[in-house]
Amino acid sequence: MSDDRERCPWAVDRPGETIYRDYHDTEWGxxxxxxxxxxxxxSLExxxxxxxxxxxxxxxxxFRAAFDGFDxxxxxxxxxxxxxRLMANPGIVRNRRKIDAVIGNARAVxxxxxxDLDSLLWSFAPPRRARRFANTDAIPAVTGESTAMAGELRRRGFRFVGPTTAYALMQATGMVDDHLATCWVPNGR
Structure with missing residues (x-):
């Protein structure tokens, strides 16, 4: 199912699948x-x-069905x-601490x-880098901004939001652009 586009190396699926590729191409970053x-x-992070x-x-x-669309x-x-009900649902990750955290985080929102949550999270977005990283080894797992975001979220009662989770959220939602320099996905916020 190759389309000859250059992608970030993690966006490789098993034969017959396109879930990672589709996520990479249309959502991540x-x-x-x-x-x-x-x-x-x-919540998913x-x-x-x-x-x-x-x-x-x-x-x-x-997850979306079980958590009412994350409303x-x-x-x-x-x-x-x-x-x-959630603990009995085999379609999701049945971890009581994580389920409780998601419910508590909704209350914290x-x-x-x-x-509002949007303004709060985006207030930690760093200035856009002029250039993308050349390889995945250069991509951080934690930054000063993600550490600050995690600290502020915890201060406000959120759980399961450490600096690594916060940085993954920043990557997934376009607060940072960690597509590689060779990746076809357009650069921009």
Missing amino acids: RVLHGRDELFERL AFQSGLSWLTILRKRPA VDVVARYGDDDVA LALDGT
Whole structure:
């Protein structure tokens, strides 16, 4: 299923699959705004912690169904019955601490004082780099900005949001452009 485009080396699928390629080509590193959209990405990054991103991508439709489309207002109202329902759902990652964190994070979004999730997260986006990295070894896992974002989120009651998770969120939502210099995806915010 090759189309001869040069991509970042991680965007390689098994034969017959295009899930990584499609994610790379249409989502990863593309600017994303919106409370529920960013909440979804933050939640999925938390679920990914310790797992393969491919696992999360494959389960994303089930996550969206199980978490009511990551509608913050709905998830923030989840109670014990919802937690039990999620823990019994084989389509998602059934980790009680992560499920509790997502529910708590929805409540933290609603409790943001004087700001919204979109503005808060994007306030940590660094200035756009003029040039992309030449290879994956040069791409950081943590930056000063991701460390600051994680600290502020934790201060505001968010969980499962360490500096590495925050940087992965920044990459996924276009706050930083970590496509390689040779990658065909256009550079820009």
